[in-house]
């Protein structure tokens with residue numbers, strides 16, 4: 420199994436390894452089937468940019484580090500239905516959000532490494548909700564690396580799932596963080612910290628963020644986590660920047676945008692190369708990233724020519740040069 424850009428799909432060589440879902444999160448194409456070029460065109464027009472496929476190159480690779488697709492899709496749909504409800508009633512319903520945060524925490528407890536499904540695998544209508552789920556997953560990974568307790572992680576997850584809910588009631592983009600804050604803080608059962616996560620997720624430590632341009636310590640750590648996860652997800656999925664480049668960018672901004680400890684935790688916990696992508700090695704050979712181990716920058720790879728597996732965490736002289744296709748959007 421590997422992840423490809425839809426333009427790379429070859430009907431003769433590839434079958435779907437995961438289902439493709441429609442705008443409503445219903446299975447449109449089941450796993451195991453091939454996809455006719457006319458259907459590929461339809462998927463493209465729906466805004467689907469990536470597919471999870473099985474082919475000879477990727478035989479035997481199972482991408483166990485990625486979250487299970489149906490579980491992920493349930494969460495995406497769950498966020499969508501809460502958002503639509505909020506648009507209608509101008510009010511958040513906390514219970515389903517708590518349930519989703521709980522589900523994500525369970526997944527995090529079960530898996531040492533838990534990576535989101537690329538948001539580019541869904542239709543455009545679902546993209547904002549896939550964004551919220553993935554921002555939450557990255558944030559939980561960072562929070563766990565920072566030693567957060569289960570209760571803190573839960574507050575973080577609730578804030579992240581709701582971070583853009585201000586958009587349900589406010590069409591002015593620059594006012595969505597405050598609108599979100601107001602929506603969330605009405606509910607006593609939601610910790611005020613989660614409301615601040617939504618309020619501050621576009622702030623930056625040097626005061627150049629919005630809506631208030633707060634600085635230094637006023638920019639809460641939990642909101643910084645959501646902020647960095649939000650930027651990361653946007654750069655990956657909407658701007659199509661490779662993960663290792665984003666990481667270098669964040670590291671160069673240490674303490675200016677986010678505090679050093681948050682950036683440190685981010686680098687320790689978010690992989691530079693996603694499982695399922697093809698990479699070119701420094702020696703010119705092609706390989707597929709199969710598994711993330713303890714070292715986020717040095718995964719296990721499988722050489723395409725020889726099928727040989729190599730753990731880069733143990734082979735310090737072997738390097739990845741670049742990602743072969745533009746398949747890095749998450």
Ligand SMILES: [Fe+2]
Nearest residue numbers: 582583620621
């Ligand atoms: Fe936002």
Ligand SMILES: [Fe+2]
Nearest residue numbers: 550582583649
């Ligand atoms: Fe966002």
